[in-house]
Structures are given as C-alpha cells and as structure tokens.
Amino acid sequence: MNELLAKRNAVTELLRLSPVADQLAARFTKAGHSLYLVGGSVRDALLGRLSTDLDFTTDARPDRVQQILGGWADGLWDTGIAFGTIGATKQGVTLEITTFRADSYDRVSRNPEVAFGDSIESDLLRRDFTANAMAIDLSTRTFVDPHGGLEAVTGKVLDTPATPEESFADDPLRMLRAARFVAQLGFEPAKRVVDAMTAMSAEIGRITAERVQTELSKLMTGASPRAGIELMVRTGLADHVLPEVPGMRLAIDEHHQHKDVYEHSLTVLDQAIDLETTHEPTSGPDLVLRLAALLHDIGKPATRKFESGGGVSFHHHEVVGAKMARKRLRALRYPKDVIADVSQLVFLHLRFHGYGKGEWTDSAVRRYVTDAGDLLPRLHKLVRADCTTRNKRKAAQLQRTYDDLEERIARIAEEEDLARVRPDLDGNEIMKLLGLPPGPLVGKAWKHLKDVRLDRGPLEYDDAVAELRKWAADQGIEQPESD
Structure with a gap:
C-alpha cells in the first residue's frame, strides 16, 4: 500500500466520525491544548476497522480535561484518573482522553510509576508496539509516526518502539499482548521480538493472574487463536501461562498417530471456530x-x-x-x-x-x-x-x-x-404422597424419579405414584394410607 494513500484513507475513516472528532478537537484548541487520536484507534483506522471506541492523548492534565468536556459530553467518568485517563461518551461514541505519559518502571513491581509527559513524541516512545505508536494531530489532520508504525501496519509486522528487552522489562504483559495481536490481527512478530520473548518468558510471573487472563481471553477470541498459542509455545511463554498445552507435545494420539496431541488440539480449535x-x-x-x-x-x-x-x-x-x-x-x-x-x-x-x-x-x-x-x-x-x-x-x-x-x-x-427433563412428580407431591417433611429424603426420592424418567421416558401419573411408593417401600419408609 502506498504510504500517502494509507494516510489519506486513515484520515477519511477518521472524518467519518465527525462531528464528534471535530467538536472535540475544537474544544481542546480553544482551551489552548493539543489533542491527538492515538494508539489502537490509528492502527484500526489504517486497517479499515475503526470502532466507536476511540483513544486520544493530550498535553492537558486530567482536571483540565474534565473542564473541557464538562457540559459537552453526554456522559463523563474518572475511574482511570490515577493513570491520567478521563472517559466520556458523545453521540454513541466512547472516548478515552489520556494526558501524555512518561512513565517509569522499577522492573520489579507490576505497575508503572505514573508520570505525565510534555510531548507526543515521549508519549509514543513508551507504547507497547510500533503499530500502536502513531498519532493523528486532530487540529491539522497530520500523522505523527516517529517509529515506523505505518510501515509496520501495512507490512503486518509486530515490533517495539524501544528495544523489546526494554519494553518487556517495563511490562512483561506485553509479551502476551504480542501473542494476542498475532491472533487478532494476523501480524508477524519481528525476530528480535521473538528472541526477547523467548529469553524473558519467565518475567510474565510478575503479572497478576487477572491481567494475564484478560489478555488470554482476548487472544482466544481473536480471528486466529491458533497462531497466538503457537507463538506462546514457541517462545516458552505458554510454559508459564498454560503449561498443559505445550505438555501435550509429549503424547501421541492413539487415533491419529501421524501427529501429536498438541497439533491435534490446535486443529480441533480451528475446526470448532x-x-x-x-x-x-x-x-x-x-x-x-x-x-x-x-x-x-x-x-x-x-x-x-x-x-x-x-x-x-x-x-x-x-x-x-x-x-x-x-x-x-x-x-x-x-x-x-x-x-x-x-x-x-x-x-x-x-x-x-x-x-x-x-x-x-x-x-x-x-x-x-x-x-x-x-x-x-x-x-x-x-x-x-x-x-x-x-x-x-x-x-x-x-x-x-x-x-x-x-x-x-x-x-x-x-x-x-x-x-426440561424433570421427574413426573414434584417435591410437593412427593411429600404429600409419602407424608414426608422437607429434607434429604425428598431429594433422594426426586432423584430416583428423575432416573426413572431418563430410563423410561414420561410416565402416566398413576405409574409415577406406583414407582414412588415402590421406592419408598424399598427404603423402609412408612407411608400414609392412600385415599
């Protein structure tokens, strides 16, 4: 794809969302602040799959963002304010506006020390992959792409703005996110990314199970989860997330001896999809x-x-x-x-x-x-x-x-x-017929009648009563005289 054409297509897709984007940009410009569409929203615009969930970044601090959005947004929330993010809705579009970030990591704890930046360039440098390190200046409709993100998207290559070792040391979850993007978008990881994942796979242990589960679920519901799983297994990441999956390579399936159980399971996954x-x-x-x-x-x-x-x-x-x-x-x-x-x-x-x-x-x-x-x-x-x-x-x-x-x-x-396979008599009828109070015996009788129902199909009422009374007699339950 011609680079200029790709940029033009992305801007056209962005303009489709007007007047929301135009209105938002105008409000920030009037307030003396810059505003950029950023990250996955730009990537998805290039891929022709832009959704109504949009990410923005700005030099305005969170309290200032709230002021700018006040009275304009249909809804406003600040659940992500600790990370510099303010959320809003407008005309059915969900917006997340985050102040430029320049976070630092001690590479031991799981979360970054949040720090606000002062430029779009520093913000893009801290992002996970070059495909997500692009921005569109909404006031001029121009691209900001210091790390070759456009080339990465058009070539479907997954690489990092900084070295992958630095990126993954900052946040090891990015390794699993790499596998997720392979599954979701069909990207191919750069060799240096695969090498770093292989060398650093054990670092995923720093990440909480909840965050890992979220990424794994996104991977599994992608267009090609098999590709993501294969990358996890190839790099050793699966040994720390889903060790049972690479463990299947040890066994030969008795019905399909030309392939191991691991390959068989991936094929079953494809066919289930x-x-x-x-x-x-x-x-x-x-x-x-x-x-x-x-x-x-x-x-x-x-x-x-x-x-x-x-x-x-x-x-x-x-x-x-x-x-x-x-x-x-x-x-x-x-x-x-x-x-x-x-x-x-x-x-x-x-x-x-x-x-x-x-x-x-x-x-x-x-x-x-x-x-x-x-x-x-x-x-x-x-x-x-x-x-x-x-x-x-x-x-x-x-x-x-x-x-x-x-x-x-x-x-x-x-x-x-x-x-709705159920016994032919309900609990109330069982208690009445056998003179039982509520308790375990009623449950046992109910289960017996359900087993009979499964074996013989629906029974006439009199047959069900006879079966219940026979069971009760076998259990030694004294029954009231029938009317």
Whole structure:
C-alpha cells in the first residue's frame, strides 16, 4: 500500500466520525491544548476497522480535561484518573482522553510509576508496539509516526518502539499482548521480538493472574487463536501461562498417530471456530467452546500407557483432563461459570464415541442430553470438531453418525420436552404422597424419579405414584394410607 494513500484513507475513516472528532478537537484548541487520536484507534483506522471506541492523548492534565468536556459530553467518568485517563461518551461514541505519559518502571513491581509527559513524541516512545505508536494531530489532520508504525501496519509486522528487552522489562504483559495481536490481527512478530520473548518468558510471573487472563481471553477470541498459542509455545511463554498445552507435545494420539496431541488440539480449535458460524451459529466468538477445544485432551500425557501389543492408550483422560482444566482456569481467575462449563465439556467430549452405529437406547440419549444441559449446542460442536482424521471415509462416517445422534435428540426432545427433563412428580407431591417433611429424603426420592424418567421416558401419573411408593417401600419408609 502506498504510504500517502494509507494516510489519506486513515484520515477519511477518521472524518467519518465527525462531528464528534471535530467538536472535540475544537474544544481542546480553544482551551489552548493539543489533542491527538492515538494508539489502537490509528492502527484500526489504517486497517479499515475503526470502532466507536476511540483513544486520544493530550498535553492537558486530567482536571483540565474534565473542564473541557464538562457540559459537552453526554456522559463523563474518572475511574482511570490515577493513570491520567478521563472517559466520556458523545453521540454513541466512547472516548478515552489520556494526558501524555512518561512513565517509569522499577522492573520489579507490576505497575508503572505514573508520570505525565510534555510531548507526543515521549508519549509514543513508551507504547507497547510500533503499530500502536502513531498519532493523528486532530487540529491539522497530520500523522505523527516517529517509529515506523505505518510501515509496520501495512507490512503486518509486530515490533517495539524501544528495544523489546526494554519494553518487556517495563511490562512483561506485553509479551502476551504480542501473542494476542498475532491472533487478532494476523501480524508477524519481528525476530528480535521473538528472541526477547523467548529469553524473558519467565518475567510474565510478575503479572497478576487477572491481567494475564484478560489478555488470554482476548487472544482466544481473536480471528486466529491458533497462531497466538503457537507463538506462546514457541517462545516458552505458554510454559508459564498454560503449561498443559505445550505438555501435550509429549503424547501421541492413539487415533491419529501421524501427529501429536498438541497439533491435534490446535486443529480441533480451528475446526470448532469454523463450526461457530456453520453449525448452530453464535453471535460472536465463543470463549468457552474455544477453551474446551484447546484443553479437551490435556489429560492424555498423565494417562498415557504403552500397551503390550504396541499401541498407546489414554484411559479416562477426559476425567483427568476435566480436573486439570478446572485447576488451570481457577489459577487464571476465570469466572466460576466459565470454569464449570469448560471442565464439563472436557469431561463429556468422549461420551459420543460410545454411540457406535446408533446402538444407544433412548435412555442413553436422554442422559447425554441431560448431562450436557445448556452446554449441548457447544458439545455438538466440540465433538464434531474432534474429528481430525485424514481418512475421508472415516471422517464422513463419524459426521453421519453424529448427524444421526442429533436427529434422535431432536425427535425425542420434540416428543418429551428434553430441555426440561424433570421427574413426573414434584417435591410437593412427593411429600404429600409419602407424608414426608422437607429434607434429604425428598431429594433422594426426586432423584430416583428423575432416573426413572431418563430410563423410561414420561410416565402416566398413576405409574409415577406406583414407582414412588415402590421406592419408598424399598427404603423402609412408612407411608400414609392412600385415599
């Protein structure tokens, strides 16, 4: 791309957001201050993907920024004021205006010592990557690009304004951010960036789990998380963030002996992402599905056994893997619902392989659906994605078999409302029929009736009552005389 044309395109994209940008620039100019569109907003303008969340930098101090925005912005907040940032909204556009920064780092603590700068050049020098170290002067619509950011963006190269060693020592999270940009934007890291990441990967230990988790989640929901994960593994960063993933390189998958479990898992991740849009489409990237796809086989190294006939087995790796996934996601401070959903998908991902050629009874199908619960659409995708064989006949047969299972689920669900499989008697009826007060026995009776419901399907009321009374007699529960 011609450099002049790229600049012109970026400015055109910026002007599309007028009058907000024009109004904001005019207010700062009138107040005697400069204002620049900066960082990711400029990068995204060059890439033709500018959003309505815009970042600005200025020589005005935070209290002065608040004065300039007062009475003009639709909304105003100062939650980032300790770091020199004031947030605002105007006509549906979210704005963050940060005073020039010239931070210093002691390279031991996790946070910088915030210091305000006095020039756009010093502000850009402290930024993480050259692609994010560009600015547009809003008063003149001219570029400020002292570190070759435009060339980096057009060439999709990831490099740092200062040396990568200095940049990563200041904030080790930038190494994980590099992997995230590879996944999100398709950039290729410069050799010196890869070398520095490899030498300094252990420094990520200085960063809180919460910050690491945020970057990892952004990476996993990028356009190509596989590329980001591969960079993490290649540099050793994954050894400190997701050690179970590079650990899979030690095991050979018993079904796909031409590739190791690590490569298999990356392929499953790719295929799961494809299914997000082609099979029961979702509105956006599915973090839970993607984490489950990446981690579904992490239990294999711990369960690997070399059989006497020369084969390799991984018995119960789904049970071990679910525990490992839960432990790792907890360490990364993921929300409880994400931890529960990912670990349950890992636990269930092998269940389908007992289906054979459709030998499951309707009872087994009901249990499959009930155990998956709300995760069933994701389980469908994970199981389908888990087919990575190069044998086209075998792959087609597996897909046909799963098509058959989904058709059976749909048929039974239509007949029996599988989405709400519950006992044919509720807790109140159980207490009334057995003369029980609220307590554990009622729960046991409810569970028994649910198991019966799963095995036999819906029961007539009289049959359900008879089943309950039979269970109570077996338990030695004295029952009131029936009316």
